[in-house]
Amino acid sequence: MLKLQHIHKIFNEGTPDEKVALNHINLTLEAGDFVTIIGSNGAGKSTMMNMISGALTPDVGTITINGKDVTNLPEYKRSKYIGRVFQDPMAGTAPTMTIQENLALAYSRNKSRGLRSGVSKARKEIFLAALESLNLNLENRLNAKVGLLSGGERQALSLLMATFTKPDILLLDEHTAALDPSRAALITSLTKELVEKDSLTTLMITHDMQQAIDLGNRLIMMDKGQIILEVSPEEKKNLTIEDLMNEFQRIRGEKMVSDRALLST
């Protein structure tokens, strides 16, 4: 479904700020895989996601989606196949537009946008049904501007919008990190539900080790631009946080220093 081959990326090459963001990344996702990604800040997780979404282009390497080489495809073309939820709850929706207009934007993702009405009667029914499944009472606020929603509500809507057209690949970039624990738990369970419903191929970055273990069938750990550990579906079933910490120490010969990683244990 998704294949990254020999991906390299260097920022500010030839300057004192030179940083190897990705160093020889190889990763293959089969249809229906749900991979969680952990790693400290600066490990290259977000850079890798930006490569997949098309916001960045790799210096070396190829990216294939469904057997099609998309390495140089611009972001707006690639996003036909890719759904994305950002960390910032403000990032995934248009604040001055209404809930139903936002859903209409999401609905048109894999269609060409023409002069048909964005919110038709038939579509309204689809939007209503989708919103009801969130259980947030948003179905009664179709005409409310999204900027008036709370962070949790907006993130739930972002998630619904990202998965609305059943994209080939779903990218979740720490999408629960900016929420309070109870909202984060809600979004986590919603993520699980939506991904399982359409068995979406998913990549999720998280700093919450327990979440990384609980969700998905595979797990990868990144450090300094490399994938240093891949946990297969069989191994992942019995994985604990302690195992992950020990693995990191064994591979890198140093203790994992991430306050957020420690705090979340």
Added chain:
Amino acid sequence: MFTALFGSVEQGIIYAIMALGVYITFRVLDFPDLTVDGSFVTGAATAATMITFGYDPLIATLCALLAGFVAGSITGILHTKAHINELLAGILMMIALYSINLRIMGLTTENAVGRPNIPLSSSDTVFTMLHDFWSTLGIDAMLNNLLTATGLTSLPRTWGVIIVMFIVVFIIKFMLDWFLKTEYGLALRATGDNVKMIRSFSANTDNVKIFALGLSNALVALSGALIAQLNKFADAGMGIGMIVIGLASVIIGEAIFGKKTIVRATLAVIFGAIIYRVVISLALQVEFLDTGDLKLITAVVVIIALVIPYAMNKYKEKKRRAKRRAQLMKEVTAMPEGEKPIA
């Protein structure tokens, strides 16, 4: 007095088309587009030149609209493809258009390459055509009779321009309202609202911006073409400060009529443009003020339109808080002794 006001309403309705164009870029696309000062004249120059050559005024006006679309699209291309800053792209296009406009008007004369103005006093324009048609209807006589009954002595020449232009402006408004609710229109609004998000929903934001700038400047040029025909001349300098007038109309309209929905905002912009003209013409009736003070008056009017809504909100909020405080105090004093909070 009445005829002066009547004239400013007449002009205001036509300037409203320009203001709707400015609304598209400034408010919907969130793009401060300064091309307007140039494209307004491009519309006037194109229409005046073609009319001088003997083309049908309607066709000339339509071509002016297209010329504006092209000018706006180029600003969009400069911004999206050449990655030039929004303001700078607009300014560059504006000064480039100044020369181009001279060249366009220069086509009408063999003595020079450029020409700073074209008079249309003896030419057919859309308004002379309108007048010919209108005078057969007899509506003017009817309305003027009504006015004389109220005791007015100075009567407007014709009601045709006001009534027909009102209809035209409202047709444009309804089309714009409709367009901004279509799939493409929603993508346009989202591009102005959260560009990163709409790109992740597979909208080609570059093309959307180019189209929106084209559409906006097409309306501006249409307005320029009509103003040139109404005032019976096109001049290279007639666009100076146009962007400020457009913005003033948008801001005044929104301050008075609100901007909650698209339908309401476009209506507000139209009335904003008319009110702006009326205020200016009233201000010029004041003995002390001179036509040279026009820009200063504009600046003051815009500042007032910006400050008053803010001050009003503050006042309302203060009143709301005072009311709430009074209510809470009443509840506290009604409590039995001993249960009262310490404060």
